[in-house]
Amino acid sequence: MKKYKVIKKLLIIITVLTITAGIALFSLISGEKVKYIGYSQNKTWEASIEKSGKTSIGPNYFLNLYYRGNKENEKKTVIKRLTLFIDGRKYEEDKDYHLSEYTGEKLEGGGTGEDHIQTFEYMPENEVIGHEITVEAAWKTDHESYKEKFKLKRIHWYD
Structure with a gap:
């Protein structure tokens, strides 16, 4: 027994x-969801590169850019250029992003607006994973222009 x-x-x-x-x-x-995260030197910007759920063309990644600066300036800020550097190769987007559209506020018809910019979609996995990634944001607030460049570092799911 x-x-x-x-x-x-x-x-x-x-x-x-x-x-x-x-x-x-x-x-x-x-x-394992590989993710890259970085912050600008004065903490105005936070950027992350994440894996997309859209896999019809294979594993791919996209960039999220969050504004973490002064809330009073948020609605007066326009991003003039976003540049992504992957191992020194330069990818630019010259589209104006008005941060007043990305405040995460409640919408009139219900729901909540975006609180970040999502761009550089459909980056193939082999061009992202294991590479050095840097983001540069150029923006205007009122009549002043600014530019910041910062590196993203790889974060594993278990970190």
């Missing part, structure tokens, strides 16, 4: 360890 209790306890422990190891292994294989 004592042998039976010991075997039963061992089977329970082995089952729990097997399930835990299986979940951990599954997370490592399928759940």
